[in-house]
Amino acid sequence: MTQAQNAKAQRITPRAKDFSEWYGDVITQAQMADYSPVRGCMVIRPHGYRIWELMQRALDDMFRASGHRNAYFPLFIPMSFLAKEAEHVEGFAKEVAIVTHTRLRATGKEGAGAVAVDPASALEEPLVVRPTSETIIYAMFAKWIQSYRDLPLLLNQWCNVVRWEMRTRLFLRTTEFLWQEGHTAHADEAGAEQEARLILGIYRRFAEEWMAMPVLTGLKTDSEKFAGALRTYAIEALMQDNKAIQGGTSHNLGQNFSKAFDVKYQTAAGGLEHVWNTSWGVSTRLIGGLIMTHSDDNGLVAPPKLAPVQVAIVPIWKTDEERTQLSAVGRELKSDLEQTGLRVEFDERENLKPGAKYFEWEGLGVPVRLEIGPRDLASGQVVLARRTGGKAPVPLQGAATAVTKALDEIQAALFAAARERREKNSLRGATKAQFLEFIKGSGGFVYGGFCGDPACETEIKQQTNATIRVLPDPEFRSKEVPKSCMWCGAPSIAEAVWAQAY
């Protein structure tokens, strides 16, 4: 077997063969993450972390522009805090990590038994490792908020959280993950509601404009809402295997937490009122969504705006003279592109043939590759190859313009393709029979009437594993309003979108 054939044989598992293996292969190939020695945890490698940093920057700018400020609250939360809001405890009790001791001691034994928990170091009150920070943040809000003049209070934090999950998958669900959590306090319900909706809009814009990932926005049903929230809004995207992913949530918490933590403010009229809160978050899970939205059987496809490397320049040379010449031209090209703000690598490695480099950069998801050899040099051009397919020569002089244009086109094309795929895999106005056939077949988003009865929702979930992803916002609703429940036939209270989900 030649090396080429061998490499082909070891390639990424095709999506059609095994989607889940494909997903893992893409991550490995792109060096985005690795399994850690701790079960359920992952190491985010530089190429994956860079995507997260780019996401953070974009989101953070949007938060800041809308008046939010960043802060940092501690990892540890007194166990008693979690118990203060009844629904909230119930929601998280099953998956919190608890710190009970503060010391190890040497046992004098060999190997793994050489250290043990020092029983003398038991904490009086155990600490929980935050699964989310509502409790500790609102405990602090109670200290900081006194008057209506202190409102609204608009904070955000970037941090890690821990939820002890039974089954984990890289990026999509890990025991520890990175996210941002926004927490705000408002003088009235309208303020909180407006904030929750504002953030949902930011999440949608981020998903569409940066990730090139089309999303539905809407309201979660009670069974799917955040534990402790009045209402939960979410963005939902459809992956290539036709399973849905919840990409971000924005909660109107009402006064549930302000009452539990006694967060009160004095009104202009002199009265005393509990504040209205919101909380909202997106996590590294979005990276999983990004992978499953765009990538193909050759590896990662990164949308240009979030690609750690946007342009890879690959020189092609034979003689030493060509090498010297191309090395100089390549460096200059790199520098030109960088000056227009692009993220560029010039691949001068000598131990790899150009073809090998192409495959490597493709696996890493680089949207644009510039190939430049003696023939191009002679005619004053470079070959511009797109990750999504197609090669064409462009003038070497002013290549930055062509590259920028290509990146913009790729960004737009990825979004359009993803949206088209989603629509192709959506079924509207479904009857029960159509719903069953669709969900058990290829799957996707199913739009239909919903009676509002949780029992109906549960029955559907039990029989099909599909859940209501959202009660969609007006612009995503079908033209014809469903009159009756897709499942039970009772009068419909709202249109719902069902899907099997991650």
Next chain:
RNA sequence: CGGGGUGUGGCGCAGUCCGGUAGCGCGCCUGGUUUGGGACCAGGAGGUCGCGGGUUCGAAUCCCGCCGCCCCGACCA
């Protein structure tokens, strides 16, 4: 927690049925020749065969126990 699979150089695997002291491909290192879609030749480094017991002259291989990981189901961003 239930079901399935799997643990052998960094990665992917063969060897296990039928015990005889570990091999292949990729990757890595050195030198040379190469370079327009995964280069080739030569030399080389690297493994307590998941862990613990047992059987045996001898165990990756047979027996007993344990553990890890991956995939599939119920909970979740």
